Amino acid sequence: MRLKHFLILIGAILIIFSCAKEKKNQEKEPLMMREASELAIMMEQMYAFNDSVKRQILRGEEISKLPFELQEMHTLEMTDRFSRDDNFNKFSVVFEKYQKQLYTTTSDSLRTVYNNVIQTCIACHQTSCTGPIPRIKKLLID
Ligand code: HEC
Numbered sequence: 001m002r003l004k005h006f007l008i009l010i011g012a013i014l015i016i017f018s019c020a021k022e023k024k025n026q027e028k029e030p031l032m033m034r035e036a037s038e039l040a041i042m043m044e045q046m047y048a049f050n051d052s053v054k055r056q057i058l059r060g061e062e063i064s065k066l067p068f069e070l071q072e073m074h075t076l077e078m079t080d081r082f083s084r085d086d087n088f089n090k091f092s093v094v095f096e097k098y099q100k101q102l103y104t105t106t107s108d109s110l111r112t113v114y115n116n117v118i119q120t121c122i123a124c125h126q127t128s129c130t131g132p133i134p135r136i137k138k139l140l141i142d
Helices: 002-018 038-059 070-074 086-101 107-126 133-137
Strands: none
Touching (some): 038 107, 107 133
């Protein structure tokens, strides 16, 4: 039991630090109030949206429209330590493809397409921002 708690604690620390935003000290704001980049804000929207899509699929409901512009992945300002390298560009194209496919696929393959969306989130994150991966994995449909 103690070991389990220890591992949870280490996990939580890794999540906080591995994708934490770095801020140079040009602004005198308290450490806890670091600003999220535009891309990070979009990512949080992508998370919330896909979480609701998961529930819609499980209930057999119609999927809501995308609340964000997929193209903006390529232009929004991002935290300094990340960059639009080859991996980012490659995975964002795949991601875009699957996210759009949710609206064109048959209901039989909806779960597969949805899980492909989430696997693409994870794949891109493995090349850059590993912190949120355990959280993203919760979006998968078993
Ligand atoms: C093409 C690569 C890529 C894809 C695809 C991608 N992400 Fe991200 N994600 C990033 C990068 C890079 C960051 C760091 C952004 C920053 O801090 O500017 C990030 C940050 C995040 C964050 C942390 C935001 C914060 O508050 O700091 C979450 C959560 C997240 N992504 C979830 C997701 C989810 C859910 C998906 C799929 C629906 C997804 N991501 C798809 C690259 C990607």
